[in-house]
Amino acid sequence: MKKIIALVAAAAFVLSWAGMASAAHEGRANLSTSGYLQFGVGFGENENFQEEGDDNFTADQRLRQYFDYVASENLSATVGYEFNNVWGSGDAHVGADADSQLQLKRAMVEFTWPETEATMTGGIQFIALPSVAMGSNPVLAGDMAGVTLSTPMGETADLTVGWSRGYDNTTNNASPGLDSFFAALPVNMDGMSMAPFAMYTVIGQNTNATALTTAPTDYRSGFVTPNGQLSLGNDNANAYWLGSNFEMTMMDPIGVKASFIYGSLNTDQEVNERAGWYADLSVDYEMEAMTPEFFAFYSSGEDDDAADGSEVMPYVFNDGLTSQGPSMMIGDMTSLGITSTGANLLQSNPVGLWSAGLSLKHIQLMDKLSATLTGAYYQGTSDDAVNNPAIALTEEDSAWDITASSSYQLYEDLSAIVEAGYAKKDMDNNIDDEPATRFAAGFNYSF
Numbered sequence: 001m002k003k004i005i006a007l008v009a010a011a012a013f014v015l016s017w018a019g020m021a022s023a024a025h026e027g028r029a030n031l032s033t034s035g036y037l038q039f040g041v042g043f044g045e046n047e048n049f050q051e052e053g054d055d056n057f058t059a060d061q062r063l064r065q066y067f068d069y070v071a072s073e074n075l076s077a078t079v080g081y082e083f084n085n086v087w088g089s090g091d092a093h094v095g096a097d098a099d100s101q102l103q104l105k106r107a108m109v110e111f112t113w114p115e116t117e118a119t120m121t122g123g124i125q126f127i128a129l130p131s132v133a134m135g136s137n138p139v140l141a142g143d144m145a146g147v148t149l150s151t152p153m154g155e156t157a158d159l160t161v162g163w164s165r166g167y168d169n170t171t172n173n174a175s176p177g178l179d180s181f182f183a184a185l186p187v188n189m190d191g192m193s194m195a196p197f198a199m200y201t202v203i204g205q206n207t208n209a210t211a212l213t214t215a216p217t218d219y220r221s222g223f224v225t226p227n228g229q230l231s232l233g234n235d236n237a238n239a240y241w242l243g244s245n246f247e248m249t250m251m252d253p254i255g256v257k258a259s260f261i262y263g264s265l266n267t268d269q270e271v272n273e274r275a276g277w278y279a280d281l282s283v284d285y286e287m288e289a290m291t292p293e294f295f296a297f298y299s300s301g302e303d304d305d306a307a308d309g310s311e312v313m314p315y316v317f318n319d320g321l322t323s324q325g326p327s328m329m330i331g332d333m334t335s336l337g338i339t340s341t342g343a344n345l346l347q348s349n350p351v352g353l354w355s356a357g358l359s360l361k362h363i364q365l366m367d368k369l370s371a372t373l374t375g376a377y378y379q380g381t382s383d384d385a386v387n388n389p390a391i392a393l394t395e396e397d398s399a400w401d402i403t404a405s406s407s408y409q410l411y412e413d414l415s416a417i418v419e420a421g422y423a424k425k426d427m428d429n430n431i432d433d434e435p436a437t438r439f440a441a442g443f444n445y446s447f
Contacts, residue, residue, distance in 0.1 A: 029076065033447070035065035040336050040417070040442015047345060049425045049432040060086040066106060073112075078125075080106030105143055118151035127164050130184050130195035130245050132259035133282040134297055135321045135331065138349050139241050139261060140164070140180060140199060142319035157187045166316060176204040176236065180316055191250025196243070201316060203237040237272075239265040239314055253286040265314040276300035276313035278351065282324070290363040295324050296356040301381030301395065312352045312382070312391065320348045324359050324374055326403040328421040328438055335405055335417050336440040345423055345436060346399060352382050352391035371406040384428060396428035413446050 039061035048054055066080035082103045108123030127148060128141035136142075148162035166178035182199035243261030264275035280297035300311050320332030327334070329346040330353075346353075357376030364370055377400045380393030393399060401423035408416045421438045 029069035029071040032068045032070070033065060034068070035063070035080075036444055036446040038062050038336070038442060038444040040440055042336065042438070042440035044436070044438045046434050046436045047438070049345075049423075049434050049436055051434050058086055059088075060084065064105065075109075075111045077109045078106045080104075116151070118149060120147065120149050122147045127162060129182060129197050129199060129241075129243075130186065130259075132245055132261070132278075132322075133257035133280040134295065134323055134350060135325075136318060137261075138278060138318050138322045138351065139243075139263060139313075139315045140182065140317060141321060142317050144317065146180075153185070156189060157185055160184045160186075164316075176202045178203055178316070192246070192248045194244055194246045197241075199241045201239045203239070205236050235268045237265065237267040239263065239274075239316075243278075255284050255286065257282045261313065263313045263315065265310075270309055271307055273309035274312060274314045275309070276311050276351070278313050280350075284361070288364075291361040293324070293359045293361055294357075295359065295376075296354070297350050298354040299351045299381060301352045302383055302386040302391065304383040304385050306386070315349060315351070318349055320344065322348075322350050324357065324376070326372060326374055326405040326419060326421070327376065328401045328403050328423045328436070329376065329378060329399060330355070334403070334419055334440070335407070335444065336419050336442050345401075346378065346392040352380060353378055353393060354381055355379075365406070368409040369406065371404065373402070373404045375402045376400065393425075394428065397426065399423065399425040410443075415444050415446075417442055417444060 039059075041057070041059045044056045046054070047056065061084075063083040064080070065082075066078055068076060068078050070076045082105050083101055084103070085101055104124060106124055106126075108121055108125040110119060110121040112119050124143060124145050125148070126142070127144050127146050129137035129139055131137055131141075144164050144166065146162055146164035148160060150158060150160040153159045161183045162181070164180040164182070166180065168177045178201065180199055180201040182197065184195055184197035186195040187193060241261060241263040243259065245259040246257065248256040258279070258281045260277070260279045262275075262277045265273055267273055276299065278297065278299040280295070282293055282295040284291050284293035299313060302311050323330035323344075325331075325334060328344070330344055330350055331348060332344060355376050355378045357374060359372065359374040361372050362370055363372065377398065378393060379398040380391060380395050382391050382394050384394040384396040386394060401421060403419070403421035405417065405419045410416055417440075419438075419440045423436045423438075425433050427433050
């Protein structure tokens with residue numbers, strides 16, 4: 001009898017804990033994860049385009065993972081991180097266990113506003129103005145903190161409004177920092193679409209100007225003036241952008257994309273003001289074995305008078321996604337960009353330049369093996385007397401590159417990648433005109 005009582009008590013104890021566990025998990029979100037792990041080696045030669053060039057070899061890896069917590073179709077949250085490691089660069093244990101290599105990519109909640117079709121997203125997320133023909137919007141596109149709200153506007157249009165916080169001035173109790181307010185209205189019609197947008201940015205007078213005026217390969221050099229400086233003076237600065245993209249699919253298999261953007265930066269000192277424009281175009285023809293594509297862009301450049309400010313379009317932030325990939329020169333648009341001994345060889349954003357090129361995309365060489373081959377010519381649009389650190393080429397300078405990338409699917413989620421490129425600059429001052437080469441190979445596991 002005692003044994004029976006003991007068994008009943010034990011069963012009741014287990015069932016009570018199971019019930020408590022069930023109650024504790026009741027209402028919790030379903031968890032799923034996705035991302036990729038990539039590693040490889042890269043070799044670059046003469047990447048400074050100088051006669052006594054430097055040769056670089058690197059081996060590194062990237063892990064990017066997202067966790068999605070889905071409570072319902074109306075409520076979810078996403079947390080994501082990225083870990084980059086150059087092999088051998090660690091602080092301890094012969095290259096491993098390094099700190100300062102972990103980055104927070106996502107920390108956001110997304111929900112549908114009750115009794116409406118409006119969706120709000122708040123936190124660290126990917127915020128971008130509508131994309132252009134060459135890739136992500138050069139003015140604003142990347143992981144950043146902010147709030148966005150999207151809602152349908154009839155059957156063919158959606159309205160998105162948002163606010164992004166680029167910098168915060170809490171260290172000196174001054175406000176504002178770097179705040180951007182934007183709106184976009186994508187419209188989809190039969191055979192064509194467009195997405196007009198507008199953005200207004202306030203730059204507080206106490207914002208760290210050094211962070212906005214960095215090297216030409218940095219993604220945040222969009223407020224640099226011809227003298228390479230930014231002095232906000234005694235008042236806040238402000239900037240605005242107006243633009244739209246266009247896409248036509250009515251001529252399938254021919255596709256056409258284009259965009260136009262105008263931007264202006266206003267300060268209390270004319271020498272630090274900036275206004276310019278950007279336009280691009282791409283035309284592709286989808287074939288069974290490949291997709292040839294012609295592309296071009298033009299962006300206004302500096303004149304010979306630095307006293308009246310800059311004629312180059314300002315921008316807030318772009319994560320190097322503004323070129324036709326693969327590309328050695330502009331942006332960071334190679335699959336193994338993290339393993340190619342460095343990012344772009346010219347500059348991160350397509351400002352102060354014009355370019356034209358041809359890309360053969362999605363070349364099916366054989367089963368499971370595909371490739372892309374891209375060649376492009378670049379020339380500056382600024383006067384040759386200008387020395388703007390954010391602009392790599394003047395109107396007297398030019399450059400070109402040829403970049404190839406191939407991918408072989410070893411398994412459904414595992415691919416082997418090989419990339420190679422050749423680039424050349426033709427500078428008016430006859431320096432930095434030695435050819436540069438680059439080679440990389442690695443593996444990518446997507447999950």
